[in-house]
Amino acid sequence: MRLNKITVILFLGFLVVTLVSVNVFLLSKLQYKEPFSDKETLVRFQDLLEKKLDFKQLPTDSSGQYKIEVNFLPSRFQPVKGQHDVTLVTHCTSNHLHYLLDLTKHWKGPISLAVFVPGYDVVTTYTSLIGLHQCDHTFRDRVTVHLVYPMSHPPPENELGTHLKQALNHQGNCDEFLARLNNNDVAGEHNWNYANVKV
Numbered sequence: 682m683r684l685n686k687i688t689v690i691l692f693l694g695f696l697v698v699t700l701v702s703v704n705v706f707l708l709s710k711l712q713y714k715e716p717f718s719d720k721e722t723l724v725r726f727q728d729l730l731e732k733k734l735d736f737k738q739l740p741t742d743s744s745g746q747y748k749i750e751v752n753f754l755p756s757r758f759q760p761v762k763g764q765h766d767v768t769l770v771t772h773c774t775s776n777h778l779h780y781l782l783d784l785t786k787h788w789k790g791p792i793s794l795a796v797f798v799p800g801y802d803v804v805t806t807y808t809s810l811i812g813l814h815q816c817d818h819t820f821r822d823r824v825t826v827h828l829v830y831p832m833s834h835p836p837p838e839n840e841l842g843t844h845l846k847q848a849l850n851h852q853g854n855c856d857e858f859l860a861r862l863n864n865n866d867v868a869g870e871h872n873w874n875y876a877n878v879k880v
Contacts, residue, residue, distance in 0.1 A: 775806040785819035800834035816855035
């Protein structure tokens, strides 16, 4: 009789551990969907390329000094109508995009990011943003990116798709990209473009 009670208790204990493990696994799948498949990511960037964005056609801000590209990269999770959440609004240049990795770890809500993109920094900025989007699921899930181009330092070409194609050609594996991003060496330039930009 005593042996049967011990067997039943051990069986129930094993059953509880198994059910808890299955529960944790299922909850983790609910909270974080699998990262984009390569096909899904390529479709999203293909959509960007097909926009055929012309710098001259972008809207200007109220001061008339900047061109604005709204929702260059929208976040994966969009707010639900009627659901209230606080959005962190911030801005930076491409040489500070590596700080977004820490910011997305600490801020659990949506983030709206405006990136200042002067002149010849377009490819570096696109390369950094595409790399972050591909390599960091929290960035992809919660950060919506808007671009701000100063009219005093426009891109070298009006067709922004050309720059986007160049940026897509710079992509490598995620470990390599994140190491280059943390060293401010995404395009091998160490972001020297900012010295001559008057804001």
